[in-house]
Amino acid sequence: MPQLLKKIFLVDLFQGLWVTFRNQNPKRIYTEQYPAQRPAVAERFRGAPRLNLNPETGETLCMACNMCALACPENLIVVTSQRNEQTKKKELVTFTFDTSRCMFCGLCEEACPTDALELSQDFELATYTREGQIWDRKMLEEGPKPTRYKC
Amino acid sequence: MPETTFLDSTELVLNMGPQHPSTHGVLRVILKLDGEKVMGTDCVIGYLHRGVEKIAEARTYTQFNPYVDRLDYVAAVSNGLGYCLAVEKLLNTEAPPRAQVVRVILTELNRIASHLLWLGTHALDIGAVTPVFYCFREREEILKIFEKYCGARLTTHAFRIGGLQYETYDGFEDEVKAFCDMFPPKVDEYEELLTQNRIWVKRLKDVGILNAEDCKRYGVTGPVLRAAGVDWDLRKAQPYSGYEKYDFLIPTRQNGDTYDRYMIRMEEMRQATRIIRQAVEGIPDGPIMAKVPKVIKPPVGEAYVSIEAPKGELGYYIVSDGSTQPYRVRVRPPSFVNLQALDRMVRGALIADVVAVIGTLDIVLGEVDR
Numbered sequence: 001m002p003q004l005l006k007k008i009f010l011v012d013l014f015q016g017l018w019v020t021f022r023n024q025n026p027k028r029i030y031t032e033q034y035p036a037q038r039p040a041v042a043e044r045f046r047g048a049p050r051l052n053l054n055p056e057t058g059e060t061l062c063m064a065c066n067m068c069a070l071a072c073p074e075n076l077i078v079v080t081s082q083r084n085e086q087t088k089k090k091e092l093v094t095f096t097f098d099t100s101r102c103m104f105c106g107l108c109e110e111a112c113p114t115d116a117l118e119l120s121q122d123f124e125l126a127t128y129t130r131e132g133q134i135w136d137r138k139m140l141e142e143g144p145k146p147t148r149y150k151c
Numbered sequence: 152m153p154e155t156t157f158l159d160s161t162e163l164v165l166n167m168g169p170q171h172p173s174t175h176g177v178l179r180v181i182l183k184l185d186g187e188k189v190m191g192t193d194c195v196i197g198y199l200h201r202g203v204e205k206i207a208e209a210r211t212y213t214q215f216n217p218y219v220d221r222l223d224y225v226a227a228v229s230n231g232l233g234y235c236l237a238v239e240k241l242l243n244t245e246a247p248p249r250a251q252v253v254r255v256i257l258t259e260l261n262r263i264a265s266h267l268l269w270l271g272t273h274a275l276d277i278g279a280v281t282p283v284f285y286c287f288r289e290r291e292e293i294l295k296i297f298e299k300y301c302g303a304r305l306t307t308h309a310f311r312i313g314g315l316q317y318e319t320y321d322g323f324e325d326e327v328k329a330f331c332d333m334f335p336p337k338v339d340e341y342e343e344l345l346t347q348n349r350i351w352v353k354r355l356k357d358v359g360i361l362n363a364e365d366c367k368r369y370g371v372t373g374p375v376l377r378a379a380g381v382d383w384d385l386r387k388a389q390p391y392s393g394y395e396k397y398d399f400l401i402p403t404r405q406n407g408d409t410y411d412r413y414m415i416r417m418e419e420m421r422q423a424t425r426i427i428r429q430a431v432e433g434i435p436d437g438p439i440m441a442k443v444p445k446v447i448k449p450p451v452g453e454a455y456v457s458i459e460a461p462k463g464e465l466g467y468y469i470v471s472d473g474s475t476q477p478y479r480v481r482v483r484p485p486s487f488v489n490l491q492a493l494d495r496m497v498r499g500a501l502i503a504d505v506v507a508v509i510g511t512l513d514i515v516l517g518e519v520d521r
Contacts, residue, residue: 041298042295042298042299042302043299043320044298044299044300044301044302044317044320045298045302045303046302046303071213071214072214073210073214073215073217073218103217103221103306104303104306105216105217105306105308106302106308106316107213107214107217110316119302
């Protein structure tokens, strides 16, 4: 008799649905609405490369020592420099970073003695062309500019 | 295409892969069939060959470190540990105690992550769709810890030769402890879904049997070997990185079939949680990097170090000619060796069993092809 009643009132079905509805709690929705809501990556995230500027003077922190280029396993960093005749110091001229070959291992960042080169928390690196993946000094200093959508 | 053999029976040759979802990557298995019965198999590998061992010869020791993460990309931390231990053996140094304990925590977390991915995809192959979502939910927690610790989720590059690059972040211990508390009930949940499930048992029991003798003949290691009843785990047999300090059990089973391998891996996840809990409660203070020169230039010699990766014995053999670059690096990948037993395991079985057996071998093609 209880078995029959169970069948008539669809107890098993409601038990199953209860499990389903329990997981419908809005607090337990983990989907990120991506373009509108960008995920917060960890502090140590190794993303897009960045060439830092001195915040006070606006000059580059890079002293063109070439350590990052030597540390890179894929040899994708090219640094060119020029000796300043007045100060007798090396000055950075160009800095190219080929993100298409980068595997974001972080060895360049570790090799940098002045914290100039840094793998930042930006992760939107897609471009329409292969050439666009090769970043020059200007792009490295300004950082990527992903499209912001109004949602 | 049917082909007449000399006994006048027809043999059907069927290609499974390289794009078949159940071959877990780009494995191609040429099946020789009689009806639905498998008469023989040929594995065609190399679709993911990148020549990592050759790349090593043109990189310095430090530069090669990120490449080993790309071998077994599901358990990148274990690969990194194996490589770092091998170079440390060449240099005759050892990581400081604090680094060793953190290494053990991360490697065991990675073991759980690897087994969770295996369980999810294996169940998906068999036809159970639910476990994969449960498994990925818990795996996400581990990957979050990795991301916070070293900035990457899969190809972590977590260890450096001589110790660690990164100090543990604030709240690392609490998060790992919270994971240890959260995780064992979840394993029970997976077991509730699968262990007694009639379809699951029917599909796995007495499928792909590999007994202890065959295991040894093929050189199979890891959970596949332990499921056949051989009590062999390098963490106990040749302790490295301080594993002798932890109290854990090596699960073994007797039948050596697919179901036993499933049970072994489930138990291994519980034991890994035990190790993590013991390790995280006793992280000593101190430096995280041993005194290694900035330019690593090991003396002339060779070193072989093998560790117990989630898939089995992972070995790194490095020959040094005294320069900054290794003369030769040879990887002994567990997946590659375990895959060789596939033919022995599926001969005479059905096509559907091939899917189950490839799943249970837990191969990662990045490691098979290198």
